[in-house]
Amino acid sequence: MYLALRELRFARGRFALVGAVIGLVAMLTTMLSGLANGLVDDGISGLRRLPMTHLAFQQGAAETFSRSTLTDADLARFKAASGGDVEASALGVSFVNARTDGGKTVDLALYGVPAGSFLAPRGDAEAALEGRPGLVLSEELEEQGIAVGDELTVVGVDERLPVLGFTYAGSYGHVDIAFTSLETWQHLLYGDNAKGRFSAIALRASDDVTPTAPDGMEVVTKEQAYGGSPGYTGETQTMAMIQWFLLVISALIVGAFFIVWTMQRTRQIALLKALGASGWYVARDAVGQLGVVLLLATTAGGAIAFAVGGLIDGTSVPFRLAPGPALVSLTLLVVVGLAGSLAGIRRVVAVDPALALRAAD
Amino acid sequence: MSLHLDNVSVAVPDGADRRVLLAAVDLAVGPGEVVAITGASGSGKSTLVAIAGLLRAPDSGRVRIADVDATDLKDRQRVRLRRDRVGIVYQAANLLPALTAREQVAIVAHLSGRKGADGAARATELLTRMGLAGRLDARPAELSGGERQRVAIARALMNDPRVILADEPTAALDPELGEQVMQLLVDESHRLGAATVVVTHDPDHASRADRRLQLHRGTIGEVAAR
Numbered sequence: 182m183y184l185a186l187r188e189l190r191f192a193r194g195r196f197a198l199v200g201a202v203i204g205l206v207a208m209l210t211t212m213l214s215g216l217a218n219g220l221v222d223d224g225i226s227g228l229r230r231l232p233m234t235h236l237a238f239q240q241g242a243a244e245t246f247s248r249s250t251l252t253d254a255d256l257a258r259f260k261a262a263s264g265g266d267v268e269a270s271a272l273g274v275s276f277v278n279a280r281t282d283g284g285k286t287v288d289l290a291l292y293g294v295p296a297g298s299f300l301a302p303r304g305d306a307e308a309a310l311e312g313r314p315g316l317v318l319s320e321e322l323e324e325q326g327i328a329v330g331d332e333l334t335v336v337g338v339d340e341r342l343p344v345l346g347f348t349y350a351g352s353y354g355h356v357d358i359a360f361t362s363l364e365t366w367q368h369l370l371y372g373d374n375a376k377g378r379f380s381a382i383a384l385r386a387s388d389d390v391t392p393t394a395p396d397g398m399e400v401v402t403k404e405q406a407y408g409g410s411p412g413y414t415g416e417t418q419t420m421a422m423i424q425w426f427l428l429v430i431s432a433l434i435v436g437a438f439f440i441v442w443t444m445q446r447t448r449q450i451a452l453l454k455a456l457g458a459s460g461w462y463v464a465r466d467a468v469g470q471l472g473v474v475l476l477l478a479t480t481a482g483g484a485i486a487f488a489v490g491g492l493i494d495g496t497s498v499p500f501r502l503a504p505g506p507a508l509v510s511l512t513l514l515v516v517v518g519l520a521g522s523l524a525g526i527r528r529v530v531a532v533d534p535a536l537a538l539r540a541a542d
Numbered sequence: 543m544s545l546h547l548d549n550v551s552v553a554v555p556d557g558a559d560r561r562v563l564l565a566a567v568d569l570a571v572g573p574g575e576v577v578a579i580t581g582a583s584g585s586g587k588s589t590l591v592a593i594a595g596l597l598r599a600p601d602s603g604r605v606r607i608a609d610v611d612a613t614d615l616k617d618r619q620r621v622r623l624r625r626d627r628v629g630i631v632y633q634a635a636n637l638l639p640a641l642t643a644r645e646q647v648a649i650v651a652h653l654s655g656r657k658g659a660d661g662a663a664r665a666t667e668l669l670t671r672m673g674l675a676g677r678l679d680a681r682p683a684e685l686s687g688g689e690r691q692r693v694a695i696a697r698a699l700m701n702d703p704r705v706i707l708a709d710e711p712t713a714a715l716d717p718e719l720g721e722q723v724m725q726l727l728v729d730e731s732h733r734l735g736a737a738t739v740v741v742t743h744d745p746d747h748a749s750r751a752d753r754r755l756q757l758h759r760g761t762i763g764e765v766a767a768r
Contacts, residue, residue, distance in 0.1 A: 184649065187641055191639065456649065537597070
């Protein structure tokens with residue numbers, strides 16, 4: 182790195198320019214990582230926070246609550262088959278629209294859970310579900326001005342339900358979650374004709390136990406069930422595709438810069454080799470030089486993205502920057518950038534030291 | 543002999559034919575001897591420097607540097623032999639724009655694996671001897687043509703070479719500066735006991751050498767002894 186570091190100082194304008202481009206790509210990648218996390222949170226955080234490990238759906242429901250209907254008989258059958266190794270609880274999930282007395286409408290991802298079930302969010306919320314029919318809402322809705330004691334009218338069935346309390350913030354399918362008792366959920370969905378129906382069976386098993394499904398049901402892990410959240414798969418795939426495109430663009434930018442830079446330095450590289458540098462030395466010097474630029478630029482871009490993310494966080498934009506995924510994105514950017522530079526490394530190694538002399542006469 | 547070319551031939555493709563650059567050239571230069579080689583453009587002068595400096599391999603013939611036969615050496619061994627035993631002064635100095643005068647010279651020590659203050663101290667000593675004590679931290683763009691060429695000579699001397707090769711070292715300089723640079727090369731070669739080959743088109747500069755040779759269409763011949 183003897184020459185590489187000195188060249189970085191000497192041609193700092195040129196390196197600052199390419200560094201700025203890489204930094205902007207890093208910033209964009211980090212912001213996208215935050216947006217992807219935010220969208221994932223918006224899509225499945227309400228499901229992720231349910232204290233369960235697996236879900237049993239009706240056979241063929243493709244992990245989608247709205248396509249799955251099970252009954253108390255199925256639950257009994259499941260419990261008999263699992264022999265007590267797995268905790269199981271009925272779970273109803275549906276989307277409803279409700280209206281406050283002030284006329285404001287709110288969408289709710291409504292979870293119907295049996296009183297006393299391991300699914301009940303917290304002690305106070307669990308107690309609330311045991312009493313008269315009502316709702317325990319995501320904290321997000323409290324921030325929107327809804328208070329304990331308010332009454333919400335469920336649109337369609339015109340059922341008025343009081344707000345009994347609040348629980349952890351969470352959403353499912355980009356809609357804030359709300360808990361109610363399984364009986365209330367069944368009443369809202371089926372009226373007086375529920376016949377013990379619900380959406381799926383939530384399961385809680387220890388790490389060394391894999392629940393198996395009786396006939397007519399299929400068991401998936403909680404993570405596999407995320408795919409059933411409306412829009413989840415399409416959103417995550419779109420974000421991933423954009424991130425991969427950015428990585429490819431970054432590799433192309435770095436690769437193109439490296440090739441042009443190498444061509445401009447051909448005589449200098451030839452001189453270095455004529456002075457006794459090996460092909461490995463000049464390659465290491467060139468890639469190391471680019472590595473320093475990549476590292477500094479991605480660090481700066483990532484830091485700026487975190488600063489901007491701090492301003493966005495808490496607004497209505499689904500944005501959540503997690504250091505882990507952001508670090509993975511930035512590391513990938515450096516690795517892919519270095520990989521892009523490898524496209525030009527052959528040129529560096531292949532430079533003829535005789536070019537240090539003028540063209541042979 | 544410190545430098546020995548034995549029956550060296552080089553040809554390059556030229557359309558359907560091959561153009562001969564060097565034809566069975568023999569050259570022997572002893573320790574401390576300075577040989578000037580003159581010749582018209584295209585006579586093979588730079589090719590001769592490239593072969594003697596192990597920058598390219600001949601099509602046939604043998605090259606010996608400081609009693610080491612370089613002809614059949616592997617690439618890595620050739621690089622090491624060139625680095626440790628050969629100093630090359632290029633036309634128009636050929637300095638690295640990002641480095642100061644001291645760094646231009648010290649990089650040779652760095653490439654030889656001698657890192658740290660020793661290299662810088664040796665570079666300072668050599669540049670001081672070249673009359674550049676006040677220009678140690680100047681970059682090539684801040685140096686005059688003569689100063690740049692003296693830095694290039696200091697760089698060539700950094701590893702105490704057994705062979706010094708200079709390819710038109712005075713071509714970019716005015717006559718007075720050219721004289722000074724040529725004399726510097728001759729003096730340093732004698733002081734160091736290095737076999738030195740100076741390619742030049744200037745008869746006056748060539749006359750300062752111990753021996754003069756002329757290249758003509760790839761063949762070499764003695765012009766006159768000093």
